[in-house]
Amino acid sequence: SQKIEQNSEALNIQEGKTATLTCNYTNYSPAYLQWYRQDPGRGPVFLLLIRENEKEKRKERLKVTFDTTLKQSLFHITASQPADSATYLCAMGADTDKLIFGTGTRLQVFP
């Protein structure tokens, strides 16, 4: 079955460093991939979308890569700040009208 995996362990980094989160998928050929931020008890908020024919996408301090050979996406936050602390979810979709989410990785940025 389709599976999306994100590191379930929290990622703890120091302010100013680059945070890198990983999303791997199996038994799936997504047409696009999205990253969302979720704060405790709140709904996920969209950050970036990247399509299968795109290698990299940037938005301010955020960068996403999409490697269809490795079946992997990397999400980078440069110059991280304590306000970036949250859970980050990757989601994948195709033409099936489903958008499937990973379980998320919790990021903690320390001052």
Add this chain to the structure above:
Amino acid sequence: DSGVTQTPKHLITATGQRVTLRCSPRSGDLSVYWYQQSLDQGLQFLIHYYNGEERAKGNILERFSAQQFPDLHSELNLSSLELGDSALYFCASAQLSSGNTIYFGEGSWLTVV
């Protein structure tokens, strides 16, 4: 504020009961998605409607049903509730049926006791 409205925000009910969760999508959005989020399961896709028609179904239990009305609002009906149904239920909306950003509401917290 995403523009997606969910009611009620919190709900406590007993096992065996039935509840209805309501979602009003963002103005102009034709797609409505329902997700269930529990601590050990993450965000689980339940069902997707586009302009009143069911477009995709996930691991939605037979005890659960949903519909999207002509005014595009949607309802998720949960019946014969069990303790394990306690979760945060999210509605999300989007303009298109696929390939676009989806906007989440703040969720409906359901506690089954």
